[in-house]
Amino acid sequence: xxxxxxxxxxxxxxxxxxxxxxxxxxxxxxxxxxxxxxxxxxxxxxxxxxxxxxxxxxxxxxxxxxxxxxxxxxxxxxxxxxxxxxxxxxxxxxxxxxxxxxxxxxxxxxxxxxxxxxxxxxxxxxxxxxxxxxxxxxxxxxxxxxxxxxxxxxxxxxxxxxxxxxxxxxxxxxxxxxxxxxxxxxxxxxxxxxxxxxxxxxxxxxxxxxxxxxxxxxxxxxxxxxxxxxxxxxxxxxxxxxxxxxxxxxxxxxxxxxxxxxxxxxxxxxxxxxxxxxxxxxxxxxxxxxxxxxxxxxxxxxxxxxxxxxxxxxxxxxxxxxxxxxxxxxxxxxxxxxxxxxxxxxxxxxxxxxxxxxxxxxxxxxxxxxxxxxxxxxxxxxxxxxxxxxxxxxxxxxxxxxxxxxxxxxxxxxxxxxxx
Amino acid sequence: xxxxxxxxxxxxxxxxxxxxxxxxxxxxxxxxxxxxxxxxxxxxxxxxxxxxxxxxxxxxxxxxxxxxxxxxxxxxxxxxxxxxxxxxxxxxxxxxxxxxxxxxxxxxxxxxxxxxxxxxxxxxxxxxxxxxxxxxxxxxxxxxxxxxxxxxxxxxxxxxxxxxxxxxxxxxxxxxxxxxxxxxxxxxxxxxxxxxxxxxxxxxxxxxxxxxxxxxxxxxxxxxxxxxxxxxxxxxxxxxxxxxxxxxxxxxxxxxxxxxxxxxxxxxxxxxxxxxxxxxxxxxxxxxxxxxxxxxxxxxxxxxxxxxxxxxxx
Numbered sequence: 001x002x003x004x005x006x007x008x009x010x011x012x013x014x015x016x017x018x019x020x021x022x023x024x025x026x027x028x029x030x031x032x033x034x035x036x037x038x039x040x041x042x043x044x045x046x047x048x049x050x051x052x053x054x055x056x057x058x059x060x061x062x063x064x065x066x067x068x069x070x071x072x073x074x075x076x077x078x079x080x081x082x083x084x085x086x087x088x089x090x091x092x093x094x095x096x097x098x099x100x101x102x103x104x105x106x107x108x109x110x111x112x113x114x115x116x117x118x119x120x121x122x123x124x125x126x127x128x129x130x131x132x133x134x135x136x137x138x139x140x141x142x143x144x145x146x147x148x149x150x151x152x153x154x155x156x157x158x159x160x161x162x163x164x165x166x167x168x169x170x171x172x173x174x175x176x177x178x179x180x181x182x183x184x185x186x187x188x189x190x191x192x193x194x195x196x197x198x199x200x201x202x203x204x205x206x207x208x209x210x211x212x213x214x215x216x217x218x219x220x221x222x223x224x225x226x227x228x229x230x231x232x233x234x235x236x237x238x239x240x241x242x243x244x245x246x247x248x249x250x251x252x253x254x255x256x257x258x259x260x261x262x263x264x265x266x267x268x269x270x271x272x273x274x275x276x277x278x279x280x281x282x283x284x285x286x287x288x289x290x291x292x293x294x295x296x297x298x299x300x301x302x303x304x305x306x307x308x309x310x311x312x313x314x315x316x317x318x319x320x321x322x323x324x325x326x327x328x329x330x331x332x333x334x335x336x337x338x339x340x341x342x343x344x345x346x347x348x349x350x351x352x353x354x355x356x357x358x359x360x361x362x363x364x365x366x367x368x369x370x371x372x373x374x375x376x377x378x379x380x381x382x383x384x385x386x387x388x389x390x391x392x393x394x395x396x397x398x399x400x401x402x403x404x405x406x407x408x409x410x411x412x413x414x415x416x417x418x419x420x
Numbered sequence: 421x422x423x424x425x426x427x428x429x430x431x432x433x434x435x436x437x438x439x440x441x442x443x444x445x446x447x448x449x450x451x452x453x454x455x456x457x458x459x460x461x462x463x464x465x466x467x468x469x470x471x472x473x474x475x476x477x478x479x480x481x482x483x484x485x486x487x488x489x490x491x492x493x494x495x496x497x498x499x500x501x502x503x504x505x506x507x508x509x510x511x512x513x514x515x516x517x518x519x520x521x522x523x524x525x526x527x528x529x530x531x532x533x534x535x536x537x538x539x540x541x542x543x544x545x546x547x548x549x550x551x552x553x554x555x556x557x558x559x560x561x562x563x564x565x566x567x568x569x570x571x572x573x574x575x576x577x578x579x580x581x582x583x584x585x586x587x588x589x590x591x592x593x594x595x596x597x598x599x600x601x602x603x604x605x606x607x608x609x610x611x612x613x614x615x616x617x618x619x620x621x622x623x624x625x626x627x628x629x630x631x632x633x634x635x636x637x638x639x640x641x642x643x644x645x646x647x648x649x650x651x652x653x654x655x656x657x658x659x660x661x662x663x664x665x666x667x668x669x670x671x672x673x674x675x676x677x678x679x680x681x682x683x684x685x686x687x688x689x690x691x692x693x694x695x696x697x698x699x700x701x702x703x704x705x706x707x708x709x710x711x712x713x714x715x716x717x718x719x720x721x722x723x724x725x726x727x728x729x730x731x732x733x734x
Binding site for chain 2: 077080081083084102106107108240241244245246247248249313384385388389392395396399401402410413414417
C-alpha cells in the first residue's frame with residue numbers, strides 16, 4: 001500500500017513538473033514568435049557600454065516586436081571575421097566612417113537608403129564619409145573633432161598662456177617640458193593621446209592634405225612641415241630615447257592613471273569625448289582651445305571623424321536591424337547617447353542643444369565642427385592599409401629612425417599597391 | 421607450377437581484404453574527415469586563393485602570379501621576413517644552448533630537483549597571451565622589473581618596447597621564457613645516455629668537456645635534430661608574442677608592429693594582410709611562400725643530419 005502511494009505521489013510530482021515545464025516552454029515559444037531577437041555587437045566598453053545598454057533597454061521596452069541583445073565586443077578583427085560567414089553573428093555593429101569605403105566596396109555593408117532616414121539633418125561631412133558610390137552604407141551616430149587640451153595648473157605655474165599660434169605653441173612646449181638633473185623627462189609640454197592623430201592634425205594645421213584628389217598624399221610638403229614641427233619641438237630637443245622612456249611609464253588612456261590627468265603631459269591634442277571623461281575627474285582643472293594653425297587662413301583646423309552604426313550584409317534580420325538603427329538615429333536618442341559619451345551629435349539640429357550644456361569645454365569642439373578647415377580622411381577602399389602605413393611611419397619618425405621626408409615617401413611608394 | 425600459383429594468387433584479391441580496408445578506413449574516418457575538412461581543404465583553397473585577388477567577401481578574381489610578384493617590391497614584406505629570420509637565427513641556437521645547459525643542471529642529483537624541474541617547465545603551461553601581457557609590464561622602460569634589475573646592476577636600461585633596436589630583443593626574451601619545454605625534452609634524452617659510457621670514459625681519463633663532446637652530444641643528437649626542426653618551425657611562424665607585445669595602448673600608440681616595425685614578423689604581416697587589409701589572396705601567397713621556406717630549411721637540416729646525427733645505440 002505504501003509503495004503504491006509513493007508511486008502515485010511521485011507520478012503526481014513528475015506530471016506537475018512536466019506541466020510547469022510545458023507551460024513555460026509554451027510561454028517562451030509565444031514570446032519568441034512575437035519578438036524577433038537581433039544582436040547589436042558594439043566596440044564600446046566600460047561607461048560608454050553602460051550608457052548604450054540603457055538605450056537598448058529603453059528600445060526593448062518601447063515596442064513589442066523586436067528584442068535587441070547588446071554585446072560589448074571591442075575586437076575589430078573578430079567583428080570583420082564574423083561578417084565573412086554566411087550566417088551573421090550580429091545584426092548591427094559600429095565602426096568609424098573611414099572604414100565605410102573599404103567595407104562597402106567589398107560588399108560587407110548593407111545599403112541603408114531604403115530606411116528613409118531624414119538625411120538632410122545630418123552633418124554633411126559625416127554623411128559624405130558614410131556614403132559610397134552614391135549609396136548610404138552607415139548611420140552617423142556621433143561626430144568627433146580635435147582640440148588642444150591643456151592642464152590649467154601646469155600652465156599657470158609656468159606662467160604660460162594657452163597658445164594661439166604655432167610659435168606660441170612651440171614656446172609653450174619648451175616652457176612646459178621639464179627634465180631632471182639626470183636628463184630624464186618628468187613632464188612633457190605636448191603629449192599625444194594617439195600619435196597618428198596628432199601627426200595628421202598637425203599636417204592639416206600646416207595646410208597639408210592626406211587625401212588630395214581622392215588619393216593618398218602623405219608626402220604633401222605641408223604634411224611634412226607639420227610632422228617636422230612635432231619632431232623639432234617635442235622630440236629633438238630632448239632626444240627620442242628620453243621622450244620614449246618617459247612615455248613608456250604612462251598609464252592607460254582615460255583611466256585614473258591617464259598621463260594628462262596625472263600631469264605628465266601639460267598639453268595634448270584630443271577629441272570631444274574627453275569633455276565627459278575629464279569632466280568626471282575630480283579636482284582636475286583643464287581647458288580646450290583651437291589647435292594653433294600655421295597661417296590665419298588655416299585657423300580652427302581640425303580632423304573630423306564619424307562614429308557609425310551599420311547592418312552587415314550577412315544579417316538575417318535586416319528589417320528589424322533597420323528599425324533599431326532608425327531609433328538610434330532619432331534626435332532624442334542620438335542626443336541621449338552622445339551626451340552620455342560626451343560626443344558631438346551627427347544631426348545639425350542637435351548641434352548646440354542644451355542637453356550638452358553641462359559638458360565642460362564642449363563648445364570648443366562644437367565650434368570647430370563648423371570651421372571650414374574641419375577636414376576628414378576620405379573613406380576610400382584603401383583606408384585601413386593607408387592608416388596602418390601612416391602609423392608605422394609616424395612611429396619611425398618619432399623614434400628618430402627616419403626623417404619625415406623619407407618616411408612619407410615610403411608610404412607614398414607603398415600606396416601604389418593599395419588599389420589591389 | 422608453384423610460381424604460377426603465386427602469380428595467380430597475387431593477381432586475385434584476398435577474400436575479405438576489401439572489407440578489412442573499408443573497416444580500417446571507417447575506424448580512421450574521424451581523423452580522415454577532420455583532416456580533409458580542417459587541413460587538406462584549407463591548404464588547397466589557400467593555394468588557389470594565392471593566385472587570386474580575394475577579399476573574403478567577394479568572389480576571387482584570378483590574377484596569376486601577381487601576388488607573388490608583388491612581394492618583391494613590398495618593403496614591409498622584406499622587413500617582416502628579416503625580423504623573422506633574425507629571430508630564428510638567434511632564437512634557435514640560444515634556445516638549444518639554454519635548454520641543454522639547463523637540462524644538465526636539472527640532471528644533477530640534488531635535493532628538491534623535481535620542484536626545480538616543475539618550476540622551469542611552468543612558463544610553458546602559461547597561455548602565451550597571458551605571458552605576453554605579463555612581459556609587457558616586466559619590460560616597461562620606465563617601471564619594468566627587468567630594467568629595475570639592470571639599474572641595480574648598473575647596466576644601461578633599454579626601452580624595450582619603444583625603441584626599434586630593442587623591439588626584436590623583447591620578442592626574443594619573451595620567446596625564450598618558454599625554453600623549459602625544450603629543456604625537459606633534453607633532460608629525458610640525457611637520462612637515456614647509458615651511465616657506463618661515462619664511467620668507461622672517466623677510467624680512460626676523459627674530462628667533462630671530452631665526455632660531453634664524445635658521449636653526450638652524439639648520444640642526444642637525434643633529440644637535437646628534433647628540437648632544431650621544431651624550434652625553426654616555431655620561430656618561422658612566430659605570431660602571438662610580437663602581436664601581444666606590440667599592442668600596447670598604455671604607451672600612447674597602438675602599433676600592431678612595434679616601434680619601427682621591429683615586431684612585424686612574417687606571420688603578423690600575413691595576419692594584417694588577411695584580416696585587416698582584407699587581402700586574402702596576398703596573404704595566401706605569403707603563407708605558401710612560408711611553407712616553401714620551412715620545407716626547404718627542414719629538408720636541408722635533414723640532409724645535413726647524416727653528418728652529425730648518430731642513431732647507433734652504443
